[in-house]
């Protein structure tokens with residue numbers, strides 16, 4: 001085609017598009033406005049006159065069997081059958097003795113009454129916990145008219161006794177154990193929860209909520225049921241049971257983080273590790289260094305204000321969770337750090353957005369703090385001060401320290417003619433870390449933070465580790481593959497470890513690659529069975545007392561709030577039983593008991609009832625036919 005003709009064709013095409021655009025625009029503004037908000041409520045409106053039920057469940061050999069409902073046969077819902085037949089349906093499974101009754105009582109939520117025995121500031125927290133528990137029970141109700149129907153009892157008393165009412169902040173040493181006794185006395189049922197601390201009592205309420213369910217067949221319109229009797233003694237296997245969410249690759253609104261915390265509390269997880277920032281963005285507004293978010297967030301809307309952070313920390317605390325804020329440095333820091341020259345502080349970060357990125361960082365965009373600029377440490381101290389103040393947390397601190405790229409620093413030092421000062425740039429990295437730790441102590445009012453977590457990296461491997469890291473206070477979050485020697489070496493060298501092995505506990509993997517170059521994906525997907533069956537202390541014979549616990553990690557290059565719930569649940573629940581109960585593995589088969597499938601499926605339903613959108617475990621047929629899908 002000649003050029004002139006081509007131009008003509010293009011002009012006609014452009015004109016046509018323009019007309020189409022005008023037409024569509026006119027059509028849109030004259031017609032009814034399309035609803036852009038997709039509301040699930042419109043899809044799942046319960047039907048007013050549903051068909052009569054067709055199934056009933058029968059307990060045969062400790063397993064519920066689905067049967068076609070015949071006339072005059074007794075009807076038992078799956079939920080009621082499951083609760084009364086064999087398995088406990090508790091998740092995570094308690095670590096102490098459990099005995100559960102085999103009968104159920106009908107009640108309604110108006111019969112719930114609350115009583116607490118505690119002194120000190122825990123009293124207020126217990127009231128909050130009652131309200132949360134009360135909501136959890138109410139969230140099970142599928143038909144509000146049920147409350148007019150007859151019940152088996154007149155009163156359901158929930159009584160909580162906390163021995164030490166002064167403990168209202170979770171620490172490593174906090175006793176999270178509890179005892180729950182559920183007993184019927186005539187027309188009254190009493191749940192008696194006793195615990196050393198509020199945090200144990202709260203777990204007890206969580207367990208109690210799992211002994212309550214909605215029976216869709218009760219009174220023909222549905223009803224709430226509770227086990228007629230139960231005794232549960234319970235306490236966690238590990239003091240640190242964490243979940244990390246990254247809010248820098250993609251922003252997660254506060255409401256979505258609340259859902260994360262609700263899911264965590266339902267599974268007795270206790271540390272929300274918030275990887276706030278990264279080289280892509282800096283979404284948190286820090287009162288002493290507002291420039292970071294101002295220049296580093298994706299937009300003014302995609303930020304967390306100090307008030308929001310504090311409210312979230314409180315939301316977490318009443319749910320038995322502490323919030324660990326992490327601003328990763330010196331690597332993984334770029335966007336948000338470029339205002340130094342303008343304010344006379346010099347270059348705070350180097351290699352920011354540098355290309356080709358693969359030379360200077362693990363994924364685009366690059367960026368690393370400038371270790372030579374003394375002002376960097378002043379800014380760090382301000383950041384640390386803010387993080388401690390916002391989270392109220394100074395028993396643990398996460399220093400970051402992930403994936404420092406020495407090539408980036410070498411390039412920078414070459415420019416400033418100081419490269420010859422170092423024969424090994426790990427020395428420079430070590431100096432940075434020592435200075436950062438000093439600033440952390442300053443920021444903490446001169447007191448050393450007793451537990452500082454750092455990501456596993458070259459500097460905390462042999463031979464550097466003993467030179468720069470103190471065994472008493474440093475905890476290494478070991479994220480390398482479980483076959484690597486990192487974890488056993490750290491244990492052998494006397495360090496405490498937080499386990500986050502990438503091959504088992506990285507929840508972001510398995511969704512393909514998001515860029516053309518470099519090793520972008522960490523495939524394959526880690527199914528819940530892989531998450532559940534990871535028990536490195538058994539598999540690698542590690543000293544359990546040096547392992548403070550585990551943490552699943554969700555990096556967010558390929559998700560935002562729209563798929564947050566599905567990525568986390570139910571896999572994080574599977575992880576929760578690993579670190580709360582820590583059941584032994586059968587290393588010859590790695591097979592998972594039927595009971596685990598059934599209980600996890602039930603737990604998934606609970607999460608859905610609380611407003612989360614967990615992924616499905618299997619076809620519903622498998623839930624309706626326990627044991628038939630294994």
Ligand SMILES: *[C@@H]1O[C@H](CO)[C@@H](O)[C@H](O)[C@H]1NC(C)=O
Nearest residue numbers: 109114130131132134135138
């Ligand atoms: C429990 O929930 C019900 C229903 O939402 C409500 O009427 C009642 O006041 C709540 N009680 C407490 C103690 O929160």
Ligand SMILES: *[C@@H]1O[C@H](CO)[C@@H](O)[C@H](O)[C@H]1NC(C)=O
Nearest residue numbers: 159161179181190192193194
């Ligand atoms: C609750 O349990 C505690 C400890 O087991 C016991 O001392 C107390 O009497 C119990 N209270 C009720 C009302 O059963």
Ligand SMILES: *[C@@H]1O[C@H](CO)[C@@H](O)[C@H](O)[C@H]1NC(C)=O
Nearest residue numbers: 372416417418419420421422
């Ligand atoms: C590094 O080298 C430069 C130039 O060679 C020198 O002026 C400077 O004092 C050295 N700095 C340190 C910390 O040794």
